[in-house]
Amino acid sequence: MEEQFISHPFQPMKVAIVGVGLISGSFALGLRYYGFANHVIGVSRTAASSQKAVELGIIDEAMTLEAAVDAADFIYVAIPVDATIPTMITILNRLKPHQWVADAGSTKQALCEAVDSHPMRHRFVATHPMWGTEYSGPEAAVKNAFRGRACVICEKEKSDSDIVSSIEHIYQTLGMNMIYMDAPAHDMHAAYISHISHITSFALANTVLEKEKEEDTIFDLAGGGFESTVRLAKSSPAMWAPIFMQNRENVLDVLNEHITQLRKFKACLEKENLDYLLELMNHANTIKRILK
Amino acid sequence: MEEQFISHPFQPMKVAIVGVGLISGSFALGLRYYGFANHVIGVSRTAASSQKAVELGIIDEAMTLEAAVDAADFIYVAIPVDATIPTMITILNRLKPHQWVADAGSTKQALCEAVDSHPMRHRFVATHPMWGTEYSGPEAAVKNAFRGRACVICEKEKSDSDIVSSIEHIYQTLGMNMIYMDAPAHDMHAAYISHISHITSFALANTVLEKEKEEDTIFDLAGGGFESTVRLAKSSPAMWAPIFMQNRENVLDVLNEHITQLRKFKACLEKENLDYLLELMNHANTIKRILK
Numbered sequence: 001m002e003e004q005f006i007s008h009p010f011q012p013m014k015v016a017i018v019g020v021g022l023i024s025g026s027f028a029l030g031l032r033y034y035g036f037a038n039h040v041i042g043v044s045r046t047a048a049s050s051q052k053a054v055e056l057g058i059i060d061e062a063m064t065l066e067a068a069v070d071a072a073d074f075i076y077v078a079i080p081v082d083a084t085i086p087t088m089i090t091i092l093n094r095l096k097p098h099q100w101v102a103d104a105g106s107t108k109q110a111l112c113e114a115v116d117s118h119p120m121r122h123r124f125v126a127t128h129p130m131w132g133t134e135y136s137g138p139e140a141a142v143k144n145a146f147r148g149r150a151c152v153i154c155e156k157e158k159s160d161s162d163i164v165s166s167i168e169h170i171y172q173t174l175g176m177n178m179i180y181m182d183a184p185a186h187d188m189h190a191a192y193i194s195h196i197s198h199i200t201s202f203a204l205a206n207t208v209l210e211k212e213k214e215e216d217t218i219f220d221l222a223g224g225g226f227e228s229t230v231r232l233a234k235s236s237p238a239m240w241a242p243i244f245m246q247n248r249e250n251v252l253d254v255l256n257e258h259i260t261q262l263r264k265f266k267a268c269l270e271k272e273n274l275d276y277l278l279e280l281m282n283h284a285n286t287i288k289r290i291l292k
Numbered sequence: 293m294e295e296q297f298i299s300h301p302f303q304p305m306k307v308a309i310v311g312v313g314l315i316s317g318s319f320a321l322g323l324r325y326y327g328f329a330n331h332v333i334g335v336s337r338t339a340a341s342s343q344k345a346v347e348l349g350i351i352d353e354a355m356t357l358e359a360a361v362d363a364a365d366f367i368y369v370a371i372p373v374d375a376t377i378p379t380m381i382t383i384l385n386r387l388k389p390h391q392w393v394a395d396a397g398s399t400k401q402a403l404c405e406a407v408d409s410h411p412m413r414h415r416f417v418a419t420h421p422m423w424g425t426e427y428s429g430p431e432a433a434v435k436n437a438f439r440g441r442a443c444v445i446c447e448k449e450k451s452d453s454d455i456v457s458s459i460e461h462i463y464q465t466l467g468m469n470m471i472y473m474d475a476p477a478h479d480m481h482a483a484y485i486s487h488i489s490h491i492t493s494f495a496l497a498n499t500v501l502e503k504e505k506e507e508d509t510i511f512d513l514a515g516g517g518f519e520s521t522v523r524l525a526k527s528s529p530a531m532w533a534p535i536f537m538q539n540r541e542n543v544l545d546v547l548n549e550h551i552t553q554l555r556k557f558k559a560c561l562e563k564e565n566l567d568y569l570l571e572l573m574n575h576a577n578t579i580k581r582i583l584k
Binding site: 130131132133149150152177179189190194196197198199200201202203204205206207210211212215217218221222223224225226227228229231232233234237238240242244248252253254255256257258259261262263266268269270272274277278280281282284285287288290291 | 422423424425441442444469471481482484485486488489490491492493494495496497498499500501502503504506507509510511512513514515516517518519520521522523524525526529530532533534536537540543544545546547548549550551553554555556557558560561562564566569570572573574575576577578579580582583
């Protein structure tokens with residue numbers, strides 16, 4: 001693949017990506033493109049993913065987790081959030097002082113709590129690059145992912161400053177805007193701004209599949225509106241179910257609110273209350289001034 | 293504006309568009325581009341819209357409804373569906389036998405019933421081009437709208453065959469795929485595939501506005517997923533509230549189903565039932581095979 005070594009005060013690293021999919025693959029493509037990585041090792045549960053990732057130029061070789069950790073300068077973990085916790089502990093148990101690790105998970109509190117008292121906690125940075133698509137696997141990885149999106153770092157103060165600087169420099173080079181939060185705040189905001197969108201999209205797909213028995217009609221009539229609201233329902237259950245489960249209190253809180261809001265629309269229709277319906281919709285319109 | 297007179301067996305018409313907005317404006321641009329119209333009259337409630345539409349080359353002049361009907365060969369109505377009914381009756385009352393009219397409304401049953409016994413019913417074609425964006429007004433009109441989308445014609449048998457052929461030819465030239473339904477079937481399918489997406493998006497915007505008091509955080513963190521699910525919440529309440537109200541039985545039916553589906557997600561989280569959560573999400577994933 002095309003390489004571009006831009007000038008930055010960074011020694012190219014030997015990088016291991018744990019998980020060989022959309023996020024880790026896109027991240028690895030970016031690392032290589034900007035000269036942060038001179039060798040990328042992939043750790044995957046399946047030989048098929050590893051092989052695909054080698055073919056796509058995302059990784060140079062596949063290894064077991066243990067061998068990859070021993071060989072790498074920097075380890076980047078992007079696997080389902082329930083698997084992240086034991087994997088991160090395995091990595092930290094094996095980590096030597098010059099090495100470091102970051103994760104890309106969509107929940108942060110459970111992970112941060114799980115590693116909080118680990119003697120190598122200071123060599124770990126908890127990050128959440130808020131980018132994704134509904135596709136998964138190494139073939140979904142793209143160059144120029146992440147650009148223009150936010151990346152949250154949690155508990156920055158618990159990570160050594162050299163590795164915080166490194167990951168900030170990497171994400172910023174990839175075009176991300178850094179945001180700092182504590183882990184509980186991250187999980188709450190992520191529930192409001194990302195997780196509920198996924199829940200509603202999954203539920204909307206099931207709604208339409210339940211009501212619209214003529215699947216040809218969905219195919220024929222579906223316009224841009226349907227596609228955009230239901231797009232996230234194509235997302236990976238293996239990736240998203242653990243996110244909802246790990247962040248269940250926040251997700252339940254916003255899901256209850258969402259059901260309440262839908263009930264207001266229902267009441268307007270049942271009572272034929274056009275004025276209140278318009279009021280609800282005009283209020284929703286104010287989202288215009290907030291979105292970019 | 294650029295004109296392109298392609299060869300088709302069609303005498304260029306004097307066209308009146310009633311409503312000067314996203315749909316009618318895009319339609320008029322298409323009519324002119326493909327040589328279907330040599331003169332476009334706009335009918336708008338506001339002088340500002342008419343003036344903007346003249347400036348944008350969408351219409352040549354503005355007139356009152358009555359004057360426009362008297363002057364036009366073909367009248368195209370794209371205004372809120374509650375206003376469409378009395379407007380259509382006014383038009384039909386005034387229509388001479390060589391003239392004809394079509395509408396573009398997102399609901400069809402109430403309109404078709406309202407004009408059913410009108411002596412000029414046969415000069416009207418009930419259509420629903422299933423295209424739109426979250427924007428409104430003449431400045432939202434775009435050339436090359438409609439392409440690749442479905443257009444439903446209802447009660448085709450109640451319209452004279454010459455005008456059915458004409459509107460089919462126009463929509464097909466604009467790139468639409470024609471679909472034929474009776475009006476109640478249209479409204480039911482539209483509720484499932486379009487109207488519920490808009491309700492959920494409006495409700496999701498209100499959910500997030502209610503929970504996320506830090507609006508800067510929405511701005512900072514909102515990624516592609518949030519934007520795509522909440523995009524439709526920017527849609528015009530004046531256009532959409534009457535659609536929901538006129539199609540309330542179908543919309544309530546699918547809205548109840550949607551609340552039921554959301555409750556299943558809620559139950560999974562409350563009971564920490566990962567297996568059922570995965571089952572729901574895997575089922576939602578099957579929408580992949582239906583969407584284009």
